[in-house]
Amino acid sequence: MNILFISSEAEPFAKSGGLGDVIGSLPGELNKLGADARVMLPLYPKIREIYEDQLTLLCECTVPLSWRTQYCGIYTLKHEGVTLYFLDNEQYFKRDAYYGYYDDGERFAFFSKAALEVLPLLDFQAEILHCSEWQTALVPVFLKTLYRGNSAYDRLRTVFTIHNIEYQGKFDPAILQDVLGISEGERGVLDYSGAVNFMKGAIVTCDRLTTVSSTYAEEITFPFYGKGLENIIKENSYKLHGILNGIDTKLHNPSKDPCITVKYSKNSIDKKIENKRALQAELGLNADDEIPIIAMIGRLTEHKGIDLVISVFKEIMKEKIQFVLLGTGEKQYEDFFNEMAGKYLGRVSVTTSFSAERASRIYGGADLFLMPSVSEPCGLAQMIALRYGTIPVVRETGGLKDSIEPFDPGSETGNGITFQSVNAHDMLGAIQRAIALYWDKEIWNKIINNGMNTDFSWKASSKQYIRLYKEMLK
Template sequence: MSFRNTIGITDALPQGTGSQNDWGVSCGSLHLCRLEKGQVSPMKILFASSEALPFAASGGLADVVGSLPAALSQKKDMDCRVVLPLYRSITPEVRNRMTFLKDINVEVGWRKQYCGIYTIAVGSVTYYLLDNPYYFMRDGMYGFYDDCERFIFFSRAVLEILPELGWKPNIIHCNDWQTAMIPVFYRVLYQYHQEYENIRILYTIHNIQYQGVYGKEVITELMGIPTYHTNLLEFDGMVNLMKGAIETADRITTVSPTYAKEILDPWYSYGMDRALVRRQDGIVGILNGIDVVGYNPETDPNIPKHYSATKIQGKKDCRKALLEECHLTDTNAPVIGIVTRFVAHKGIQLVQQTFHEMLQMGCRFVILGSGERLYEDFFREMQAEYPEQVHVTVGFVPAMARRIYAGADIFLMPSQNEPCGLAQMVAMRYGTIPVVRETGGLKDSVFDAGGENGNGFTFKTYDAYDMLDAVKRACALFGDKRKWNALVRHAMKCDYSWNTSAEQYMELYRSVLG
């Protein structure tokens, strides 16, 4: 991926400037500091998110916001910070290490709500956690009747705290519908105030299915923006927060190049293609990375034996231990792992339709996940019917997931749609060969072993027997241990760290600041 080159900003500065510019000069949206002649201050990026590791997590968004700022902060001239809500789930031990900065009032429609600003550093990244007991001191992060109000408050608060930080971002990087009102508020209420000038806003769509759709009354009751701006948010007779961000952000990004194309297709976009198509030239897809330090078979404390791409014997030990733990008989057939949410778009129907055929091939299944009762009951029934071949754990046990990544031979991920997906990358990191459908980030990260540089097995159409054919090809290669081990080593050497993604984001930020 490439973006247009930018000129050296210091070259564009006038020479012989007065004493004021000896300390700081603003050129566009980059602020330069001449502590030494020609030295440029760091590019300042503020990530706004409803969740981020290590503080609060419900899915892949937390992994991204917990990893990308840290990866960027390792680069020269980057100052990345994160702002998120202070939820009840954040432990007292963490709270005791936080520093209280101050409290402010934030307007939510006609009301003023308290906002406490806390800060804590994790490695090279500074985090700001925004406190409001009424909105965030609850069991859980989402699924409440007033989620719209809660995250309108959060979005407004992110902008309100900026003058209090002694630090002004060049870019605010917003994520998903929970922060979609930040670019709207900025365009309508803040951009012409001196302390907010020249801030650029990026908006990343992690999953277009969740758009923040509410009744029109929220504009007057909660947002407090002039009614002549309601066209920014109106969509299909409702208020759509994501649509507002698409209209007002400087740049739209997604979490994989293929997903950036797919969301322009009505089949994938949940109706949002009509808003996105007007901005399609500015939509950028950058594949997420994974935490290669945390996901490392050479050091992972959750797996019974450590191993590497050059010494894979330990993986066989992990396979044996997983079968023993799950009380499955060991044969020469491959062990297929599934770690997923049991919902329709994860392709569980395809697994249902061909499950008996895969069992007849001798495959062993170790399954971990939860979701719709229909699918949970199906896998329980399969375990009861085939106790020597199927083991299912309903729920999510992180340590068990690691043992499946390490002990399985094949990782099955036949998603109907997958914006990026991290599990397939983690599986390859542990030498488990993915079988995936060519969609979203799966298409961008897994390449069929039938071609050059293959690291897994893929199928194109959302069809159960196309999936079964890919599984059969994987099982056939599994019978050739020399070729299979070569494929395992190659998959383990694939680089899905955040380094590559961070470089692409840096180029994107530079292009936005222009």
Template sequence: MKVLFATSEAAPFIKTGGLGDVCGALPKALAEEGVDARVILPLYTCIDHTLKTQMKFLGSFDVSISWRKTYCGVFTATVGKVIYYFIDNEQYYSRPNVYGEYDDSERFAFFSKAVLDMLNMVDFFPDIIHINDWQTSLLPVYLNAFYRSDSRYASIKTVLSIHNIEFQGKYNPIILGSIFGLDINYRSLLLYDGDINLLKGGIEAADMVTTVSKTYADEILSPEFSFGLHNILHPRKYKLRGVVNGIDTTVFNPATDPHIARNYTYETIRFKSFNKKQLQKEMALEQSNDIPVIGMVTRLASQKGIDLLCEVMNELSGLPMQLIALGTGESHYESFFYSWEHSCRDKVRGYIGFSAEMAQKIYAGADLFLMPSKMEPCGLSQMIAMRYGTIPIVHATGGLKDTVEAFNPVTKTGNGITFQSYNAYDMLDAVKRAIDLFHNKPMWRALRKNAMSGDFSWKKPAQEYIEIYQQLL
């Protein structure tokens, strides 16, 4: 089976969030199962130069869209068993940012068309093209519009994965022909609520639609979670599937992680305390194993539940704990953490910015990990935290609900602490329960063992995707 992932980002080359993690790890897991899995993404200038030196130039061709005929170069590199292709065009990708450019519509339309044209150049015609989010949602539209008459493209199936339905690629309908090169016959396919909506077009045109957790697949059928697309998804729920993401367990491994103070496993969990004290020291907090440390690694946005922390800041400040948050985002939330740290120097630290190394130190050094997200399509941080023996406190939504089971002190089952309603005082109660469990050492040992015993690898999700591909074929 041959599968090509078309994506706007993929680790280790470029990553701005969970999409990059997934498109870096899932193809690798599929390759381990015998799938010929390859990945194609834009050749951004912000890709690290060391990684670029591994790339080989394959050739070039022109991509025709509407009135434009545009240069396209193709590079390749191999990581493990996975072949990567890179679409080169400096006009579109020599930018400081991956997203947020004035011409994103044109940049990703070009990419979607270039992917299909490239197949002929490299002589690789996959059974499945797996597209991701709105940036590549034009690809199945173009495939059906321009390529199906060629026998080499005729049997290709498409799978669209929605990583976050909030981001849909909405544009003025006037650019249907001039930018996307599509005639009026495709207006109804792409038009929704007065805009061209690329994700909507992808949902209609793709053969299968997946989301990154089973609960999220159900949630996006409702107005509360769909950002307006429930009316499109409901009639097509027959082709909607939820597959819970995994994490790269070779990267996120406390036994080998080079960024943490002391490596450990569950059998040597006592060494985790070295990481805790080092984290406390680096953050200029009291170094004590008896004070529970709550970690957060998050985007500072309303979706991530930061509003709940703002509402009960004073109550949280009075609890016997330390809180260390790493993240960047909306300026008023950044200001909130600056202010909170200033007023609670003895127990709160807000690390505004992002550092992959600091994130690993928090996963390894914290006792608890807070994720009060209003909505969370899947979430990776809660799984990474459990891998490091750090117990998640989560709002039971989306992938958080699918991966974190509330600890039952009677049966000693469950791997975390949950709260059901999106409410600041329910979250506060969950934090208090977590602190109580931390001080109940027999229960705490059982809970931490459950968390570290979970299988959060990509093996099971990869098998589920293979079943989806086989069903289509």
């Protein structure tokens, strides 16, 4: 079974969010199950800079993109048992950032077209093309339009995964023929609400549609979550599957993490206190072994539930807690939390930048991890937190609902504390319940043990993907 992941990101080569984590982990797990899964990425400048000695040039070719004929170099290397291909075109990819340019539509139209053009040139005969997000959404679109009837491509099957339906790849209608080279007669494949919508096109043309949790697969059929595509999702629900993401449990492992002060495991959880002390010292918090530390790590945006936190922040700080935030985002959110750090000296720490090393130390030193997301397709941070024995307080949405089971004191089952509605005081109530449980050390240690025993590896999810691929190839 030969699977080619076509993606704009894959850890450790290129990452701006959860997509990079997934594509960096899943292919290797599939290979352990007997598949031959490979990855195709744009050759960004940092990849060339860091991996120059390992990259091998396979060949060079030209790629037709409407009236343009563009150069494409194909490089390869092997990383942790996974073969990767990198498509080179400096006009499109020699940029300081992955996204955010006026010609993003053209850049990733080229990448999608090039991915198909180079397939016959590879030392690999793909059977399934697995694409993700709007950046590679044109692969199934091109396959069903421009390559229809081409015998070299007839046997290919496509999977398209939605990681976040909010980012759809919407562009001016003029792009259809001028950039994509798709005829006016095929406009209906991509046209939606007066724009060319890359994601809509992929939903319609792919053979199987997946998203990153079963709850999110249900949610996006409703207007609140579907971001305008809910009707298209409903029309294509017969091919929709929700498969929860996993995490790299070797990378996120407190017994081996070089970034934390003292390594520990579920069998030596008493050592976690040393990381708490070190975190308090690093962040300028008052030294206090007993006080619970509530942490947030992530983007400061509306759909992350930041407004809920702001609404009741003063009430939260009336509790005997310390609060730690690491992340960047919208200016009004950054300004608010920076102001709170100044107001609650020694109790609130705010870092409006991102550091993976500091994130590890926060996971290792905090007691509670707050994720009040309005929408969360999957979420990985709550899984990482539990690996470190830091208990999540989450809203029951998307992957948060699928991965965090509310703790039941009666049966002593569950690995976190949850709340249901998009309501600041419901969130506050969940935080207060969590704090009450924290002060009962016997119960708290039970929750920690439950959490650290939860399997968030890719084992179960990779088996689900294998079953999906096999079904497609029947």
